[in-house]
Amino acid sequence: MARVVIIGIGHGVFGRRSDATVQELAFEAFRAAIEDAGIERDLIDASVIGSVPEYHKQRSLSGVVQEYLGLNPKPVWLTEVACASGSAAIRTAWMSIKAGVHKVVAVVGCQKMTELTTPEILALMGRVGEVQWESIFGTTFPAYYAMFAQRHMHEFGTTHEQMLQVAVKNHHYGSMNPCALFQKEITMEKALASELVATPFNVYDCCANADGAACVILADEATAKKLSKKTVWLDGMGAATASMSVLRRPDLVGLPSAQEAARVAYAMAGVKADDINVAEVHDCFTIAEIMAYEDLGFCKRGEGGKFIEERRTYIGGKVAVNVDGGLKSKGHPIGSTGVSMTVEIAKQLRGEAGERQVPGAGVGLTHNVGGIGQYTFVQVLRRE
Amino acid sequence: MFKWFGKVNFSPYTKVSDFAQHLKDGRLMGSRCKKCGATSFPPRADCGKCLSGDFEFVEISGKAVLHTYTKIVAAPTGFEDVVPYTVGVVDLKEGGRLLAWIGESIAEKEIKIGMDLQVVPRIFEELEEIKVYYSLEKPGTTWGRASEGGAA
Numbered sequence A: 001m002a003r004v005v006i007i008g009i010g011h012g013v014f015g016r017r018s019d020a021t022v023q024e025l026a027f028e029a030f031r032a033a034i035e036d037a038g039i040e041r042d043l044i045d046a047s048v049i050g051s052v053p054e055y056h057k058q059r060s061l062s063g064v065v066q067e068y069l070g071l072n073p074k075p076v077w078l079t080e081v082a083c084a085s086g087s088a089a090i091r092t093a094w095m096s097i098k099a100g101v102h103k104v105v106a107v108v109g110c111q112k113m114t115e116l117t118t119p120e121i122l123a124l125m126g127r128v129g130e131v132q133w134e135s136i137f138g139t140t141f142p143a144y145y146a147m148f149a150q151r152h153m154h155e156f157g158t159t160h161e162q163m164l165q166v167a168v169k170n171h172h173y174g175s176m177n178p179c180a181l182f183q184k185e186i187t188m189e190k191a192l193a194s195e196l197v198a199t200p201f202n203v204y205d206c207c208a209n210a211d212g213a214a215c216v217i218l219a220d221e222a223t224a225k226k227l228s229k230k231t232v233w234l235d236g237m238g239a240a241t242a243s244m245s246v247l248r249r250p251d252l253v254g255l256p257s258a259q260e261a262a263r264v265a266y267a268m269a270g271v272k273a274d275d276i277n278v279a280e281v282h283d284c285f286t287i288a289e290i291m292a293y294e295d296l297g298f299c300k301r302g303e304g305g306k307f308i309e310e311r312r313t314y315i316g317g318k319v320a321v322n323v324d325g326g327l328k329s330k331g332h333p334i335g336s337t338g339v340s341m342t343v344e345i346a347k348q349l350r351g352e353a354g355e356r357q358v359p360g361a362g363v364g365l366t367h368n369v370g371g372i373g374q375y376t377f378v379q380v381l382r383r384e
Numbered sequence B: 001m002f003k004w005f006g007k008v009n010f011s012p013y014t015k016v017s018d019f020a021q022h023l024k025d026g027r028l029m030g031s032r033c034k035k036c037g038a039t040s041f042p043p044r045a046d047c048g049k050c051l052s053g054d055f056e057f058v059e060i061s062g063k064a065v066l067h068t069y070t071k072i073v074a075a076p077t078g079f080e081d082v083v084p085y086t087v088g089v090v091d092l093k094e095g096g097r098l099l100a101w102i103g104e105s106i107a108e109k110e111i112k113i114g115m116d117l118q119v120v121p122r123i124f125e126e127l128e129e130i131k132v133y134y135s136l137e138k139p140g141t142t143w144g145r146a147s148e149g150g151a152a
């Protein structure tokens, strides 16, 4: 079957964007992607929006974005699976091209999280888990991942310092990314001294909310070859789920949805974990990146802590991970994050990542997790 | 009256609403499918195995082992007045898992993954309206129970 190709990428600045509406943020990324692809806007057959609606005052976000991008009367729809909404949008665009329904599709991840007041955010924060049996005890998003961290420490001897080494690495690379919310290096001393959130996590174990947008334009193989020389191939597309409730998971040291999505994506692309040169993984919390190393097969179960300690995920190590700064440094506009990951891998495979370029990167991967691993999407991308 | 369950309740209407009445009377209940016998905690009305909607409540002992835990310092809406609090996930003796606060019978420095615990049904004494929950306590902790047959 024909392959699906990324022909254009665009990325806005992530941060506290009190200067722009969500559709204006979407426009920044869309315009950059159109210019990157070098195509006329009317070539786009459809668009898919990745976003989480409850953060926006505007109901039915797709309508206002589609209008502002000037894409009427072409069809648009929204995908929502929490923090993995962006990758879900890419997946449905990929499906529509594979099915032969559309030839060129724009995928826009866009999110404004700072429209809400602090009380509104605190109320949303209290409903992140399963609400019938868990949220009634005041569970929070950091608390869930903290419980994974505690169990990982108990079973494998992983240390909090190893977790914070993930933060140190990601802030190091984020200092080279002009689109990141935090563009400063941090030291281990500073990370260890930051305020407690939920044991063992303190502030530097957690990513920050942000506003921002990212865009990719996908096309079928024949159209892409006519239109573009900067092609990146979307060859492995894995998606999987796990129970909403952490009470019904087989264990609390990894994400079964990530393991399954990786298996599917590797098989579809015909690659192994060892073939991946550069990866974007969902580091919403430091332990999440360590579990991702293990779920994706970059190292064995339980060895993720040692893997970062030995700097195996820096550029020049076994596999470069989150060398755009990850969620930790870029910030996490939840609907945009998955698209942002795909933009970065495309940039790496095109050799355009500047001072954070992974030399000779030929095969890349994205790993985008929704919620506490209820949903995971894994993509394998190739330069050729 | 499932709205009784939890300091803040988000789901007052459910097919397992008698769970909260049992808890108020001092009994911790799981569910059992009447067709295939599959059991579940948390209880569920619709069998995850055979899809039957015919279920009954079965009392469980509340004997449990701590699987993981965390002390929460940054609390969401409705929990500001109880912060900091420690939540634990336990493996129940009869199968299934449960999430709850670690109670006052256990000092912070005694908390260890793998320790034995007892799930204890509780009522918020300080609140005027009826609010029930359960907490994780030292094995051997006792609590009051309504006489048999008093429950809905």
Ligand SMILES: [Zn+2]
Pocket: B033, B034, B035, B036, B037, B038, B047, B048, B049, B050, B051, B052
């Ligand atoms: Zn059954």
